[in-house]
Amino acid sequence: MIKLRDLCRNFQVGTETVHALDHVTFDIPDGEYVSIMGPSGSGKSTLLNILGLMDRPSSGTYTLDGVDTSTMTDNELAETRQQQIGFVFQSFHLVPRLTAFENVELPMVLAGDMPSERRERGLQALDGVGLGHRSDHRPSQLSGGERQRVAIARAMVMQPKLLLADEPTGNLDTHSGREIVRIIEQLNSDGLTLLVVTHDPAIGGRASRQLKFIDGRLDQDQRQRESAA
Amino acid sequence: MRFMDCNRMAGGTLSRAPGRTFMMLLATAISVAAVLVLTSLGEAARRYVTDEFRSLGTNLLIVMPGRSETSGMGPGSFISETNRDLTLDDVRAVRRSPNIELAAPVIVGAVAVNRAGLEREVTVFGTIEEFREIRQWTMEIGEFLPNVGMDRAAPLCVVGATIRDELFGNEPPIGQWLRVGDRRCRVTGVLAEQGTAVMIDVDEAVLIPVVMAQQLFNSPGLFRIIMQATSRDSMDAAKRDARRIITERHYGEEDFTVVTQDAVLSTFDGIFGNLTRALAGIASISLVVAGVLIMNVMLVSVSQRTAEVGLLKALGATRQQVIALFLTEALFLASLGGILGIGVGYGVIAVLRGAYPELDFVPPLWAVGGALVTAAACGLFFGILPARRAADLDPIVALTGR
Ligand SMILES: Nc1ncnc2c1ncn2[C@@H]1O[C@H](COP(=O)(O)OP(=O)(O)O)[C@@H](O)[C@H]1O
Ligand SMILES: [Mg+2]
Numbered sequence: 001m002i003k004l005r006d007l008c009r010n011f012q013v014g015t016e017t018v019h020a021l022d023h024v025t026f027d028i029p030d031g032e033y034v035s036i037m038g039p040s041g042s043g044k045s046t047l048l049n050i051l052g053l054m055d056r057p058s059s060g061t062y063t064l065d066g067v068d069t070s071t072m073t074d075n076e077l078a079e080t081r082q083q084q085i086g087f088v089f090q091s092f093h094l095v096p097r098l099t100a101f102e103n104v105e106l107p108m109v110l111a112g113d114m115p116s117e118r119r120e121r122g123l124q125a126l127d128g129v130g131l132g133h134r135s136d137h138r139p140s141q142l143s144g145g146e147r148q149r150v151a152i153a154r155a156m157v158m159q160p161k162l163l164l165a166d167e168p169t170g171n172l173d174t175h176s177g178r179e180i181v182r183i184i185e186q187l188n189s190d191g192l193t194l195l196v197v198t199h200d201p202a203i204g205g206r207a208s209r210q211l212k213f214i215d216g217r218l219d220q221d222q223r224q225r226e227s228a229a
Numbered sequence: 230m231r232f233m234d235c236n237r238m239a240g241g242t243l244s245r246a247p248g249r250t251f252m253m254l255l256a257t258a259i260s261v262a263a264v265l266v267l268t269s270l271g272e273a274a275r276r277y278v279t280d281e282f283r284s285l286g287t288n289l290l291i292v293m294p295g296r297s298e299t300s301g302m303g304p305g306s307f308i309s310e311t312n313r314d315l316t317l318d319d320v321r322a323v324r325r326s327p328n329i330e331l332a333a334p335v336i337v338g339a340v341a342v343n344r345a346g347l348e349r350e351v352t353v354f355g356t357i358e359e360f361r362e363i364r365q366w367t368m369e370i371g372e373f374l375p376n377v378g379m380d381r382a383a384p385l386c387v388v389g390a391t392i393r394d395e396l397f398g399n400e401p402p403i404g405q406w407l408r409v410g411d412r413r414c415r416v417t418g419v420l421a422e423q424g425t426a427v428m429i430d431v432d433e434a435v436l437i438p439v440v441m442a443q444q445l446f447n448s449p450g451l452f453r454i455i456m457q458a459t460s461r462d463s464m465d466a467a468k469r470d471a472r473r474i475i476t477e478r479h480y481g482e483e484d485f486t487v488v489t490q491d492a493v494l495s496t497f498d499g500i501f502g503n504l505t506r507a508l509a510g511i512a513s514i515s516l517v518v519a520g521v522l523i524m525n526v527m528l529v530s531v532s533q534r535t536a537e538v539g540l541l542k543a544l545g546a547t548r549q550q551v552i553a554l555f556l557t558e559a560l561f562l563a564s565l566g567g568i569l570g571i572g573v574g575y576g577v578i579a580v581l582r583g584a585y586p587e588l589d590f591v592p593p594l595w596a597v598g599g600a601l602v603t604a605a606a607c608g609l610f611f612g613i614l615p616a617r618r619a620a621d622l623d624p625i626v627a628l629t630g631r
Pocket of ligand 2 (some may be wrong): 044045046
């Protein structure tokens with residue numbers, strides 16, 4: 001359960017203050033499918049960074065599962081990131097020298113899991129995105145869509161409750177993009193809370209709830225009774 | 230993060246940039262090798278000098294005129310003020326000590342020696358047969374001043390190997406006459422070649438009876454009394470006896486100094502030990518330089534790997550984990566470089582041994598261990614800054630390259 005109250009994030013650029021997020025207030029219950037849209041520079045990424053505990057708000061509160069995140073230490077933030085939150089980035093961010101499996105394994109390595117367990121869960125996660133047979137391939141040997149699928153496997157391998165995707169289809173062709181959307185929607189239907197930042201109204205429109213940002217303010221908050229099939 | 234995984238990740242990043250890694254390994258290896266080579270030079274010098282002193286004889290005690298406060302053979306010990314001379318009677322007296330096996334007087338001076346028109350300046354030792362026994366010199370031919378003793382100026386002499394070559398050439402020298410200063414002496418023997426020894430080059434010396442030397446130099450005083458204790462255990466007792474006996478003879482005045490071979494040895498041991506340590510210290514500076522190089526290269530590598538570090542943090546890596554990763558890398562470089570350096574160092578030392586077989590090049594163990602530990606410590610220390618810089622990276626900035 002995510003709870004934002006009067007959340008602001010300001011950046012000081014020279015003498016000017018940029019209000020990237022301006023008194024944002026909303027709640028997201030567990031398991032919800034939320035799309036975040038808005039023009040470039042409206043604060044979507046900034047919001048996702050704060051929700052993902054990579055950035056802290058300038059003012060206001062962010063409560064995650066009942067815990068005020070401003071009270072958490074750096075190590076607690078890192079641990080929460082590791083255990084509860086998955087990230088998918090527009091440009092994949094795979095480590096080029098590591099194989100698909102080793103990329104997926106990374107979060108478990110950081111968590112200190114046993115190699116045998118990592119093997120099992122890592123291959124499972126790759127199977128889940130349909131890349132079990134490509135586990136020994138390096139990112140350079142994979143297509144864009146496949147890379148993003150590896151990134152999703154990596155984001156999901158710790159079985160987080162929340163998946164944050166910042167324009168996950170932004171670098172992909174329509175076909176691959178649709179495949180990615182299908183995979184993450186499947187995860188959502190299994191109970192994962194899903195937040196997707198997107199420019200594409202066709203993708204954004206599929207979410208059960210659509211947030212629209214303009215100039216750092218929450219402009220629209222639309223719920224759909226039923227997601228389009 | 231598990232220990233092995235940390236090592237694997239650090240090793241992975243190092244092997245990905247082999248050129249950079251090789252450069253840092255080389256820097257560390259060279260400085261560790263420098264420590265080894267320099268300390269082995271110091272150690273070789275120490276061994277050379279102490280071995281020379283050991284070769285003076287065994288269980289040696291030396292009495293010299295003049296009071297010296299130090300136990301060693303510093304310059305102070307050569308200064309005699311208003312001291313009574315050491316005399317042949319002193320030698321006779323110390324022989325009464327049950328702890329003293331042998332005692333021989335020594336007088337040293339420079340005198341012109343000539344034979345059949347050939348003349349040269351040589352060092353002349355006035356002494357007796359016991360001196361040869363104590364010094365364990367062997368004869369090439371003939372005898373060493375036979376039946377000379379301390380009572381008469383028998384016109385005899387012994388020559389060193391070089392002197393024999395220069396003055397007699399291929400002629401048999403035994404029984405030949407030699408003019409030593411204003412005296413004529415018959416050659417009784419030739420000393421076997423000794424090579425250069427500490428202080429005394431006997432190959433270029435002529436040895437004559439001590440009484441003749443007293444007359445030649447017109448002085449009864451002895452340069453040294455050389456004594457040999459009955460055993461290693463009786464060294465202290467022998468020293469005590471010599472001091473007591475000569476002090477008594479000098480009317481209660483201890484105007485001379487008795488040093489033991491051990492004391493001299495340990496003085497030189499100390500001097501050269503310090504020299505070796507100083508060399509190690511100088512060489513360690515290069516380790517610090519290598520550390521600074523590692524630091525700079527790692528700083529560059531951190532800035533090249535910001536995206537990766539940002540990703541690790543986004544995936545939940547803590548500050549400590551990032552620091553551990555980079556420190557492991559630095560430690561890897563430093564210790565691997567150190568081990569390589571030990572190999573290189575021993576290689577260079579092997580070459581030195583080939584070039585100078587008479588010197589015993591061995592890097593002291595403490596230097597080998599110390600160089601390794603210092604290399605590792607430098608790696609760790611100079612890894613701290615890059616590691617902290619990596620840990621301080623803002624994951625968002627790192628990932629977006631903003
Ligand atoms: N680190 C930063 N420093 C300065 N300004 C920033 C920083 N991050 C974001 N901004 C500004 O905040 C605003 C929102 O940025 P962002 O959240 O990236 O927008 P979006 O993802 O919706 O395109 C923009 O005006 C951007 O320039
Ligand atoms: Mg953005």
